[in-house]
Amino acid sequence: MSAEEYLEYEKDETNHQMMTDKEIIEMIKELEEPNVEGPEIPIISNYEALAALNQIITYIEQKSDKMEFSNDHIRTIKKLRKVIEREEFHSKQQVTLDSYFSINI
Template sequence: MLDHEIPTEKNLTDEEIVNLVQFEKEGGNLNDEEEDEDDEIPLVSVKKAVSGLKIFINYFEQQDNSEFNIDDLRVFRKYLRIARTQEFNSKRQSTLDMFFKK
């Protein structure tokens, strides 16, 4: 079954039916533009961002391929430093009195 509506007011020709089936096999969707607008970017916590950047930097450092430029590694380390700062600043400090009140 097709996921989109087919107008039933007119009969489809054999060529139109073949085109619809081929379009579906290729993974096409007539409503691609509408679906792209509805997609929301999921929120990522600072902790997950720091963890992901650490993993990627480790992966990057292990590569011998010339496509991995050392200047790019510096950029990723810069963003790791920024994310760590944000993570540190987001932590809430409480007094010792607050600990005993809990």
């Protein structure tokens, strides 16, 4: 951009209106609003996952004579249950007796 173009720039601009406070606030609100595409999926706890897997295993065992489930299917689900049980075990934190009394005093 040459110096002449720079000096003539304001003359060429046709829209020099100042934004009102309300327009500025609306513009910022539009920028801050997150794009929510659907409902947020709730976080499932280890306990809930274990309960669901136990229910699936019970279902498979009850329906095994009517439906064709291989032992591989059941073993896979039981392996998954063990993985979640291990995760549940490691997520627990042992509390010391001192911390118990300091919290409840």
